[in-house]
Amino acid sequence: MFNSRLEATIKPDRNFIKLKRIIFCILILYFLLGLSTEIFLRQEEKIFPPFFSWFLFVDVPNETFSNESTILLLEVNGQKFSPPVPWGEVYGHTDQPSAARSRTLMQRLANSLEKKNQEETKRLRTLFEQRYLPESVTYQVVVNTYNPIERFKTGKFSTKILGEFRKGQ
Amino acid sequence: MKHIQNYFKTLIDNSPLGKMHEYAQLELPYIIAYLIVRVHYFVFLYISIALFPRWESVLPDPTTVITYIPPVAWVSWVGASTGLLLIRTTFIVVSLLAALIPQFRWVRILSFIAALEFISIYYSLHLLDVDWYYWLLTAFMLIFLPNGWGNPSKLSQSDRQKFLLVFWGCQAITLLTYSMAGVGKLYTGVLQILAGESHMFEPKAAGLHIADRLIRTYRSSPFGELAVTNYYFLWPFFLGSVYLMIFSFLVAFRPRLHRIWGLGLILFHIGNFFTINIGFPAHILLNSLLFLLSPFSPAKFEWKKTILELPLIGLCIHLAQRVIKK
Numbered sequence: 001m002f003n004s005r006l007e008a009t010i011k012p013d014r015n016f017i018k019l020k021r022i023i024f025c026i027l028i029l030y031f032l033l034g035l036s037t038e039i040f041l042r043q044e045e046k047i048f049p050p051f052f053s054w055f056l057f058v059d060v061p062n063e064t065f066s067n068e069s070t071i072l073l074l075e076v077n078g079q080k081f082s083p084p085v086p087w088g089e090v091y092g093h094t095d096q097p098s099a100a101r102s103r104t105l106m107q108r109l110a111n112s113l114e115k116k117n118q119e120e121t122k123r124l125r126t127l128f129e130q131r132y133l134p135e136s137v138t139y140q141v142v143v144n145t146y147n148p149i150e151r152f153k154t155g156k157f158s159t160k161i162l163g164e165f166r167k168g169q
Numbered sequence: 170m171k172h173i174q175n176y177f178k179t180l181i182d183n184s185p186l187g188k189m190h191e192y193a194q195l196e197l198p199y200i201i202a203y204l205i206v207r208v209h210y211f212v213f214l215y216i217s218i219a220l221f222p223r224w225e226s227v228l229p230d231p232t233t234v235i236t237y238i239p240p241v242a243w244v245s246w247v248g249a250s251t252g253l254l255l256i257r258t259t260f261i262v263v264s265l266l267a268a269l270i271p272q273f274r275w276v277r278i279l280s281f282i283a284a285l286e287f288i289s290i291y292y293s294l295h296l297l298d299v300d301w302y303y304w305l306l307t308a309f310m311l312i313f314l315p316n317g318w319g320n321p322s323k324l325s326q327s328d329r330q331k332f333l334l335v336f337w338g339c340q341a342i343t344l345l346t347y348s349m350a351g352v353g354k355l356y357t358g359v360l361q362i363l364a365g366e367s368h369m370f371e372p373k374a375a376g377l378h379i380a381d382r383l384i385r386t387y388r389s390s391p392f393g394e395l396a397v398t399n400y401y402f403l404w405p406f407f408l409g410s411v412y413l414m415i416f417s418f419l420v421a422f423r424p425r426l427h428r429i430w431g432l433g434l435i436l437f438h439i440g441n442f443f444t445i446n447i448g449f450p451a452h453i454l455l456n457s458l459l460f461l462l463s464p465f466s467p468a469k470f471e472w473k474k475t476i477l478e479l480p481l482i483g484l485c486i487h488l489a490q491r492v493i494k495k
Contacts, residue, residue, distance in 0.1 A: 013327055015327075015331065016189070016327065016330050016331055016334065019313060019331055019334055019335070020186065020334060022313060023310070023313070023334065023335070023337075023338040023341070026309075026310065026338070026342065027338075027341055027342060027345055030306070030342060030345065031345060031349065034346075034349055035349065038353070047299055048238045048239055048240075048289075048292075049238075049240060049285060049288055049289055049292070049299075049302050049305055050240075050285060050302060050305045050306065050309070052299060052302055052346075053349060053353060054299075054346045054347070054349040054350040054353065055349070055350065055353030055354075055357070056299070056350055056353075057354075057378060057382075058353040058354050058356075058357035058358075059357055059361070060357075060358070060361060060366070060367045060368055060369050060371075060374045060377055060378065061367065061377045061378060061380075061381035062366050062367050062377075063367045063373065063377060066377075066381055068384065068385055087387070088387025089387070099296070100296065100386075101296070103385060103386075146384070148376075148377050148380035148381035148384060149373065149376050149377060149380045149397055149400070151380065151384055152380035152383065152384060152394075152397050153397070153398065
């Protein structure tokens, strides 16, 4: 493939070797800093660019106790819903029910309710209501527990209510 | 210890790193790498408009509280509207410059910073999306390209070596991210086994992932239902994708595998798109550029040699051959 006569005339110079070392240092540094984000940063800080561990979908969802924190709408602008409308079906009342950010917020809200952290709950509620609940709404924060494959096939899951709120109150 | 030293020496000597002076003698590897680098900056110009097609679509309600991530933390001082205007305008102008004159290092540095800001504001205002992080890494690596490659025909062979070396660096850092992802899966898999939970080595793993993802995102996918109800068929593909990820970085040193590995990674993303609705299109595009067209791949594809170079599989074949010979 290569011409050995020419090969002898082009040996790597000092700058080439220096550049090679720089590239190896970048690779090692990226590996170490990326992994350290997984160890030292909080969940919501782990995916800030440019350093990231790339630990995506590492946990296999548990067959017996997978959890999903979500919202059920009980009332919108005076109109009551029976049964309550799950977050994934609230098209028309909010613009992005499937946005990843809304899921993260619901998860954090449910966590703070479980820990009975009132200050954090108030802050997260305000954030969530401002961004995702533009209308006058009464809602419940719930945790659904399920076996993913079974729920996918049969729709079966159990629900625990963590709190009921009215927007802005 | 000596065996390990010998292994790494052979690995590097036979890799593009050990043969860069040989690649630099040839026209084609350099021309391919040159064109891919140019395309890299054309893509930045494209996304500077395309990621937010309509200006007002990402402007938040003024009353909304926004958490800005560190690279764009300064936006909280000037407000979302001004911040977005500054970041987008800068990214468009700098991307245009980088599309025209990427041979200047200061342009490439600006391009990396502008892309970092743009992707961070996209994350803060619009969507949690790690897809474009991949391009940030290559944009950073490209800063180290040698000077004076504006006219490809005039570049010295010594600078060609450096150009190709930086290009290899781009390939290596992108493959490293897959290996990190693979290590994460393996590590968590072992922890889950020890904790007695569901884990990646059981046949249901892919089915559980797909079902859970579709439930949580309230979405459907073309083959999601089929995959969940027939998860046994997915198991080899799932384990294959973990294999592909774990050994990705090693492949940077084995140019014969660049194309086939790139194809594998692209198929992995396409498979994810059809099942869990996550496409990672930016990864697919960059993998196509860096690996399907790798300047270090031999022109002729040889099945036997390729299989023998596959991580772990090649080693097993070598060992089996030795045993048979004895």
